Amino acid sequence: MATRGRSGFCRSLPELELLLLAILVLLNGTVLSLEPATSSETHTREGNNTSKKPFPVIGIMYDDVSVPFEISLWVLLASLMKLGFHLIPRLSNVVPESCLLISVGLLVGGILKLARDEVPPVLSDRIFFLCLLPPIILDAGYFLPIRPFVENIGTILMFAVVGTLWNAFFVGGLIYGVCQLAQDKYSEINLGDIGILPCLLFGSIISAVDPVAVLAVFEEIHINELLHILVFGESLLNDAVTVVLYHLFEEFMESGSVSAVDAILGLVSFLIVALGGVLVGAFYGILAAFTSRFTSHTRVIEPLFVFLYSYMAYLSAEVFHLSGIMSLIACGAVMRPYVEANISHKSHTTIKYFLKMWSSVSETLIFIFLGVATVDGEHHWDWIFITATLILCLVARVIGVVGLTFVINNFRIVKLTTKDQFIIAYGGLRGAIAFSLGFLLHTDHKKIFLTAIITVIFFTVFVQGMTIKPLVELLAVKKKHEAKRSINEEIHTRFLDHLLTGIEDICGHYGHHHWKNKLNRFNKKYVKKILIAGDRCKEPQLIAFYHKLEMKHAIRMVESGGGSKLNSSFPSTVSMQNIQPKIQSPPSARPAERALPQLTKGREEEIRQILRTNLQRTRQRLQSYNRHTLVVDPDEEGFDDLILKKRRRMELDWKIKEMTNYLTVPHAQGSPTMSRARMASDSQAYVKPGAKGVPSIQIDLASPQSPDSVRLLDEVGQDQGLTMSLPSSSSRAYKTGGKDDDRDQQKLLRCLSDPGPSADEDEDEPIPT
Amino acid sequence: MGSSRSSLSRVPDGQQLLQETGFSAAHLLRLHQRFQFLDKDSRGSLRSEDLEAALSENPIGVRIVGAFFQPGQETVDFPSFVRVLAHFRPTEKNRTRDGVQPDPADSRNRKLKFAFQLYDRDRDGKISRTELLQVLREMLGLQVTEEQLQSIAERAIQEADLDRDDAICFDEFRKSLEKVNIDHKMSVRFLE
Numbered sequence A: 001m002a003t004r005g006r007s008g009f010c011r012s013l014p015e016l017e018l019l020l021l022a023i024l025v026l027l028n029g030t031v032l033s034l035e036p037a038t039s040s041e042t043h044t045r046e047g048n049n050t051s052k053k054p055f056p057v058i059g060i061m062y063d064d065v066s067v068p069f070e071i072s073l074w075v076l077l078a079s080l081m082k083l084g085f086h087l088i089p090r091l092s093n094v095v096p097e098s099c100l101l102i103s104v105g106l107l108v109g110g111i112l113k114l115a116r117d118e119v120p121p122v123l124s125d126r127i128f129f130l131c132l133l134p135p136i137i138l139d140a141g142y143f144l145p146i147r148p149f150v151e152n153i154g155t156i157l158m159f160a161v162v163g164t165l166w167n168a169f170f171v172g173g174l175i176y177g178v179c180q181l182a183q184d185k186y187s188e189i190n191l192g193d194i195g196i197l198p199c200l201l202f203g204s205i206i207s208a209v210d211p212v213a214v215l216a217v218f219e220e221i222h223i224n225e226l227l228h229i230l231v232f233g234e235s236l237l238n239d240a241v242t243v244v245l246y247h248l249f250e251e252f253m254e255s256g257s258v259s260a261v262d263a264i265l266g267l268v269s270f271l272i273v274a275l276g277g278v279l280v281g282a283f284y285g286i287l288a289a290f291t292s293r294f295t296s297h298t299r300v301i302e303p304l305f306v307f308l309y310s311y312m313a314y315l316s317a318e319v320f321h322l323s324g325i326m327s328l329i330a331c332g333a334v335m336r337p338y339v340e341a342n343i344s345h346k347s348h349t350t351i352k353y354f355l356k357m358w359s360s361v362s363e364t365l366i367f368i369f370l371g372v373a374t375v376d377g378e379h380h381w382d383w384i385f386i387t388a389t390l391i392l393c394l395v396a397r398v399i400g401v402v403g404l405t406f407v408i409n410n411f412r413i414v415k416l417t418t419k420d421q422f423i424i425a426y427g428g429l430r431g432a433i434a435f436s437l438g439f440l441l442h443t444d445h446k447k448i449f450l451t452a453i454i455t456v457i458f459f460t461v462f463v464q465g466m467t468i469k470p471l472v473e474l475l476a477v478k479k480k481h482e483a484k485r486s487i488n489e490e491i492h493t494r495f496l497d498h499l500l501t502g503i504e505d506i507c508g509h510y511g512h513h514h515w516k517n518k519l520n521r522f523n524k525k526y527v528k529k530i531l532i533a534g535d536r537c538k539e540p541q542l543i544a545f546y547h548k549l550e551m552k553h554a555i556r557m558v559e560s561g562g563g564s565k566l567n568s569s570f571p572s573t574v575s576m577q578n579i580q581p582k583i584q585s586p587p588s589a590r591p592a593e594r595a596l597p598q599l600t601k602g603r604e605e606e607i608r609q610i611l612r613t614n615l616q617r618t619r620q621r622l623q624s625y626n627r628h629t630l631v632v633d634p635d636e637e638g639f640d641d642l643i644l645k646k647r648r649r650m651e652l653d654w655k656i657k658e659m660t661n662y663l664t665v666p667h668a669q670g671s672p673t674m675s676r677a678r679m680a681s682d683s684q685a686y687v688k689p690g691a692k693g694v695p696s697i698q699i700d701l702a703s704p705q706s707p708d709s710v711r712l713l714d715e716v717g718q719d720q721g722l723t724m725s726l727p728s729s730s731s732r733a734y735k736t737g738g739k740d741d742d743r744d745q746q747k748l749l750r751c752l753s754d755p756g757p758s759a760d761e762d763e764d765e766p767i768p769t
Numbered sequence B: 001m002g003s004s005r006s007s008l009s010r011v012p013d014g015q016q017l018l019q020e021t022g023f024s025a026a027h028l029l030r031l032h033q034r035f036q037f038l039d040k041d042s043r044g045s046l047r048s049e050d051l052e053a054a055l056s057e058n059p060i061g062v063r064i065v066g067a068f069f070q071p072g073q074e075t076v077d078f079p080s081f082v083r084v085l086a087h088f089r090p091t092e093k094n095r096t097r098d099g100v101q102p103d104p105a106d107s108r109n110r111k112l113k114f115a116f117q118l119y120d121r122d123r124d125g126k127i128s129r130t131e132l133l134q135v136l137r138e139m140l141g142l143q144v145t146e147e148q149l150q151s152i153a154e155r156a157i158q159e160a161d162l163d164r165d166d167a168i169c170f171d172e173f174r175k176s177l178e179k180v181n182i183d184h185k186m187s188v189r190f191l192e
Helices: A001-048 A062-087 A089-094 A097-116 A127-140 A146-151 A154-181 A196-206 A211-221 A226-256 A260-293 A299-319 A323-343 A345-375 A384-407 A420-427 A432-439 A446-475 A486-508 A512-531 A535-536 A542-559 A599-623 A633-644 A646-662 A672-680 A705-716 A727-736 A738-751 B001-009 B016-019 B024-039 B048-054 B061-068 B076-087 B104-119 B129-143 B147-161 B171-177
Strands: none
Touching: A062 A089, A062 A097, A062 A345, A097 A211, A097 A345, A097 A446, A127 A211, A127 A226, A127 A299, A127 A323, A127 A345, A127 A432, A127 A705, A146 A154, A146 A299, A146 A420, A146 A633, A154 A196, A154 A226, A154 A384, A196 A260, A196 A323, A196 A420, A211 A345, A211 A432, A211 A446, A226 A260, A226 A323, A226 A420, A226 A432, A226 B171, A260 A299, A260 A384, A260 A512, A299 A323, A299 A345, A299 B171, A323 A512, A345 A432, A345 A446, A345 A599, A345 B171, A384 A420, A384 A446, A432 A446, A446 A512, A446 B024, A486 A512, A486 A542, A486 B024, A486 B104, A486 B129, A535 A727, A542 B129, A542 B147, A599 B024, A646 B104, A738 B171, B016 B024, B016 B076, B061 B076, B061 B104, B076 B104, B104 B129, B147 B171
């Protein structure tokens, strides 16, 4: 009964949303139409200045907020849509999100057209290129898996440059031929009028694979890494080619004639656009990395630097007509390793989630706007032109991929199979970039071009997008490995890297590994010293990886219900004790790892009661609230000890034993409560901030870095009840390991990870939205 | 082809090596030239100093050099040189070379075995904790503390050791690398 009710509710929820959506849209429409009415009213009011008007209790002043209001409405619409789709699992399994979003856009566009007889020009090129596209590209670039990308860079470049050129000329040239053949002087638009240059321009616009569409579709099919990076990398790098061809043909069209010099200049311009974009991006990336070196005191604004520098890189590239996309990718990829070494882990999480959020919203908005803009705008449907374009695009793509693979396979160690080629060809989706570029056209035949572009986009997104998933299943293409890298893989991979470098040196062969090794050494020797703050510049990657693994493991342990791990092979002490009311050990939790008895609810209550009454004093000693300083999170401090060595743990155990001798508690000292508490709390007892009614202070017994807490405890000593003063001998023991600990502290503080809303993810891979 | 055949006669055991390792005649000649280049004193065999001179600051350089020499031997002659390097030949699926059809699984195994033997210096068939620690120490050098090395080694063994004998045997080694594309990772392109 309950489940049926719930599913019924779930089913009605999307309908509720559609209703809500319709209401919002109508509201939008009506409010916008009300606007002239209200303004006229106020005018008449002011006219009769002499008569005293009553004080307006309620008024409508929509003018001032109209633009932000509408923007917010659109974004809200997009987000609600996204929410709705994931509540209907049946639908979202069959139809990719992009299709649904375009349909919604069509719907909204239709409603708006009916309501107001005109549609707002939402997909104007400025909004698209300046606001909607950068977040997606930055997200892609920042989380670009560098290793597979660089390993396959040759293939990717071939597909991006040669493939796109081939597509452009093939489609452009042949469509011109088709137009000439099909000219009809008596029809409304004579196809024969379209010159060769407009056709080539059209070809260059339609031939580029679109990163947004590829991302949207490929994310849902979880294909293996190689294919994903090939298609995705191609979609990113072909931006340079598209930019150059577009400007080239536009110039030619205006000037009217083409010469050989122009063609050569075009080639040079391509190199400048591509390399210039990368250089601009790299420059800003280095700036960002350098800035992040100094942000240790202002952690709150760290993410802002990342976003700002990247956006500046994009805009600067656009100023000089360089490839903004490549600039953004270069900026993200260059700055990432250094910035991540410098910033706190909270900032890292912030950056990650902000980027994901922005890119997700952007993508949704783009598809919706695509639908809206289809409804708007004049179209001219010409069967011959459009079907010819469609067929030519498909054919060109297939021939291009097959031909290029034939050539490329001679240079690859891991050859591309036929299945791979099919997926690459099939995954060549067109998207909103083509549409926006078409929008910018100034030719006479803009209408027919736009219609064709939209048709191709719809075809690729709907037909190819919907069928690629079943095809992948049918062809049994290798899927992505879901598991994460183990420490073994990491160690052995590095070992093999060194081995291969050595072998290459012995052979005298300056191969892949040789140059990679040289780059790494240069990086370690010079670059890291400049761009990474403090001691982190010396930390080898293996150690950083190992820390990350330990953190993740610790978080998983804590989330699965606490309990300390007494397993001796884990020298890192995972000793967080959640004194929370709801420690239910889920039956699925690994009981073998929990070596201690769980506290029953009553006992926990007792313990919390004790702590609450006796430590409440210390709350007043905390710092005054300041918006700009990050409050020290007890959790964060707590992770400090995760990589402490075994002997330290035993030291602490000893200290606690001594400490409990000082405890004077209303209950009997030998009470089962305290002894169990003593056993259960390994080295520290933490009070999680979320626990009901317990003040959020830390009883930081063991952290060597917080002399404050030690002092706190001393002050508490005068009160009734608990006296907790650390035995002086133990504090001496702390100082010995001082310097080491500081470094460990720093490392740990940076290695933290917020237990975010979603499960653990490998941070190198793009997170499916 | 004719010229290389004749110059192949200068290479000791040329024909036999062609068959055994699957190298082409051109590759073999190039390797022979390289061998002669490394062999500064023209002795016809290499010592460890010759090989080490070629390696530049490789953390596991000593190990790599050691892999060329059979236990107890001080010099390596050309056939042994080529046999070791044959482990790094990219495997091509459809190549038939004088009837030798390379089996992809087999070549993967051979490559892994070679790598395994680099870890397992005492050749007892297992990577013990001390051996792993040595490798880690070589790779990470002075930048990490002893305890960190210990913990990494602990964790690595814990992860990979399925039969709980506190050491990594070859099967466990292979299993922990099953996601890595060994053919790609352990191949050097001799093409120029």
